[in-house]
Amino acid sequence: xxxxxxxxxxxxxxxxxxxxxxxxxxxxxxxxxxxxxxxxxxxxxxxxxxxxxxxxxxxxxxxxxxxxxxxxxxxxxxxxxxxxxxxxxxxxxxxxxxxxxxxxxxxxxxxxxxxxxxxxxxxxxxxxxxxxxxxxxxxxxxxxxxxxxxxxxxxxxxxxxxxxxxxxxxxxxxxxxxxxxxxxxxxxxxxxxxxxxxxxxxxxxxxxxx
Amino acid sequence: xxxxxxxxxxxxxxxxxxxxxxxxxxxxxxxxxxxxxxxxxxxxxxxxxxxxxxxxxxxxxxxxxxxxxxxxxxxxxxxxxxxxxxxxxxxxxxxxxxxxxxxxxxxxxxxxxxxxxxxxxxxxxxxxxxxxxxxxxxxxxxxxxxxxxxxxxxxxxxxxxxxxxxxxxxxxxxxxxxxxxxxxxxxxxxxxxxxxxxxxxxxxxxxxxx
Numbered sequence: 001x002x003x004x005x006x007x008x009x010x011x012x013x014x015x016x017x018x019x020x021x022x023x024x025x026x027x028x029x030x031x032x033x034x035x036x037x038x039x040x041x042x043x044x045x046x047x048x049x050x051x052x053x054x055x056x057x058x059x060x061x062x063x064x065x066x067x068x069x070x071x072x073x074x075x076x077x078x079x080x081x082x083x084x085x086x087x088x089x090x091x092x093x094x095x096x097x098x099x100x101x102x103x104x105x106x107x108x109x110x111x112x113x114x115x116x117x118x119x120x121x122x123x124x125x126x127x128x129x130x131x132x133x134x135x136x137x138x139x140x141x142x143x144x145x146x147x148x149x150x151x152x153x154x155x156x157x158x159x160x161x162x163x164x165x166x167x168x169x170x171x172x173x174x175x176x177x178x179x180x181x182x183x184x185x186x187x188x189x190x191x192x193x194x195x196x197x198x199x200x201x202x203x204x205x206x207x208x209x210x
Numbered sequence: 211x212x213x214x215x216x217x218x219x220x221x222x223x224x225x226x227x228x229x230x231x232x233x234x235x236x237x238x239x240x241x242x243x244x245x246x247x248x249x250x251x252x253x254x255x256x257x258x259x260x261x262x263x264x265x266x267x268x269x270x271x272x273x274x275x276x277x278x279x280x281x282x283x284x285x286x287x288x289x290x291x292x293x294x295x296x297x298x299x300x301x302x303x304x305x306x307x308x309x310x311x312x313x314x315x316x317x318x319x320x321x322x323x324x325x326x327x328x329x330x331x332x333x334x335x336x337x338x339x340x341x342x343x344x345x346x347x348x349x350x351x352x353x354x355x356x357x358x359x360x361x362x363x364x365x366x367x368x369x370x371x372x373x374x375x376x377x378x379x380x381x382x383x384x385x386x387x388x389x390x391x392x393x394x395x396x397x398x399x400x401x402x403x404x405x406x407x408x409x410x411x412x413x414x415x416x417x418x419x420x
Contacts (some may be wrong), residue, residue, distance in 0.1 A: 048364070061298060068305035075297035087285035088271060095278035099259075103336075106316075123350065126313075127357060136344045140333065147337060154258070187243075 003069070004043065008031035010105065010180040012053040014066040016174045016210035021082060026071055034134075037118050048049050051126040067097060068167055082169050089163065096155070096162040096170035103176035104148045110141030125137040153192035160198075167202070170198050175202050213279070214253065214264040216242035220390040222263040222317070226275040226420035227382045231292060234283055247328050261336040277307065280379055292379050299373065300353030306365070306372040306380035314358045314387035322394050355396050358387075368406075377412070385412050395397035 004017075005012045005028045019026070031043040031052045044050055051066035055072065056062055063069050074083045082091030113119045114137040121130035123137075152174065155162060162170040178188065178199055188196050202208060213229075215222045229236070241253040241262045251413035252282045254260050265282065266272055273279050286292045294300030321327045324347040331340035333347075362384065365372060372380040387410055388398065398406050412418060 048361075056303075057298065061302070063301045063305055068301045071304045072297045072301035075300050077264045087282045088267065090285050091265075091273045091278045091282035092271070095273055095275045098275045098278060110369045120325045124354060128355075129353065129357065131353065132346070132350060133346060134346045134350065136342070136346065140344065141340060143339065143341065144334060147339065151258075155214060155375075 001058055002027045002029055002056050004029055004031040004047070004056070005053050006039070006052045007088070008032070008034065008037075009052060010108075011051075011066050012175045013176045013179075013210060014169075014172050015053045015055075017175070017207045018070045018082060019073070020210045021167070021172075021205075022073060022077060022080070025124035029039070037116075047068065049126065050128060062153065066173075067101075082167070082172070082188050084163065084168065089166075093163045093168045097168070097173050099151075100173040100177055103144065103151065104174060105180070108140045108145035108147055108177060108181045108184055108186065110137045111145065111186065112180070114138050114141070118179050144187065145181055145194060146189070149189050149192045149195055153195045156198045158187060158196035161202075162198075167205075168173060171198075171202050175208060211268055212239055212266050213235045214239055214241040214266070215239060215259070215261050216249070216262045218242070218244065218247075218317075219262060220386045221261075221276050223386045223389075223420060224379075224382050225263045225279050227385070227417045228292060228379060229283070230279045230417035230420045231377070231382075232283060232287060232290070232414075234287065247326075259336065260338060276383075277311075277379065292377070294373065294378065299376075303373045303378045305332075305382050305416070307383050309361075309377070310372070310380060310383040310387055313354065313361065314384060315390070317351050317354035317358055318387060318391045318394055318396065320347045321355065321396065322390070324348050324351070352396065355391055356399070359399050359402045359405055363405045366404035367407045371412075372408075377415075381412050383406075385409070385418060 002024055003015065005016065007030060009032065024163060032039045047054055049062060051064055053066055053069055054062055054064050055069045063072060084093040113123050114133045114135060120133060124131040124135045161167050162174060188199060213225065213236055215226065217240060225233055242249045257272060259272060261274055263279055264272055264274050265279045272284060281304055294303040323333050324343045325344060330343060333343045334341040371377050372384060398409060
């Protein structure tokens with residue numbers, strides 16, 4: 001089994017943090033360059049999903065999508081539960097994780113990919129064809145990021161973690177979203193003190209160094 | 211427990227098909243109008259996630275996100291497994307379901323929401339603020355839908371269903387994506403005969419009438 005990773009990208013970090021929290025140790029290989037925003041040609045040619053993270057099982061099965069990779073390990077090693085315990089918890093974790101991805105990660109990516117010169121013709125991740133940048137998405141993406149911060153602040157005003165009183169993959173994805181937003185220049189707004197409190201707390205976990 | 215639904219929208223249909231496949235019967239209420247593309251004001255005011263489907267549990271917990279709702283029922287009623295059985299199956303199902311959502315549903319939605327006059331200032335679902343339409347997303351969305359069809363055709367050339375030999379939520383989301391694409395005028399390309407074969411097969415299941 002091997003995990004293809006890319007230490008400078010926000011999505012693979014979700015899996016690295018997850019594995020650290022679960023104390024799971026597996027072989028890891030860098031699929032991209034450390035100093036330029038492209039995946040290695042050999043990797044792209046060999047793996048049709050063209051994105052990282054990617055888990056390759058011993059039978060050759062390729063699992064892409066960060067949360068699908070986490071689901072694999074969560075099923076094998078249920079404790080500590082990072083995707084929820086009972087039905088209600090699992091649903092709440094999945095809801096907040098998916099909202100973090102769609103309302104947060106996608107919005108920050110829109111800002112990032114449509115503004116950087118190094119992403120010319122790479123407006124969408126994982127495409128084998130050139131995908132034009134759309135400058136109007138930068139502004140709309142920033143508006144979406146603002147709504148994401150407000151919504152998550154409301155949830156965190158009444159909860160230690162996103163899904164309640166237990167750390168979960170919803171926190172992992174949200175941490176990666178917010179650190180990506182900060183990298184892009186979108187700081188946590190002063191109007192969102194509960195996001196800031198939560199961010200300081202989860203950033204202090206050893207796994208956040210992953 | 212109650213499910214808020216909207217019979218004309220593609221995302222709530224994912225949950226309806228799932229419930230029919232599992233033979234689960236729960237109270238359902240329409241949250242939107244049958245003949246115009248807006249949710250009812252009372253619903254929007256009462257439910258902060260502002261989208262459908264939405265499951266409200268007996269303790270008042272609100273679960274949005276179609277797959278989070280399915281996860282709730284899958285945990286309570288594991289058989290027949292529609293989200294995979296063992297770790298490998300669960301990962302493969304989640305991977306294809308998420309790719310169907312991100313590479314399919316999001317792309318078709320980009321075409322739909324950024325082109326329809328009735329969605330002026332509603333370029334993104336679930337936003338409490340006006341979100342401008344971006345005409346360039348229509349063309350890029352169509353390009354993405356083309357790539358989605360090609361990728362899924364490659365998978366279905368060697369598999370009866372998306373995740374292998376068993377029907378799963380990956381098929382449910384993909385069916386809803388493709389029927390939404392057809393509604394928007396994006397037919398299954400002639401170059402994708404395996405998608406067409408699969409589409410005819412899953413459309414013949416009683417659940418597809420949901």
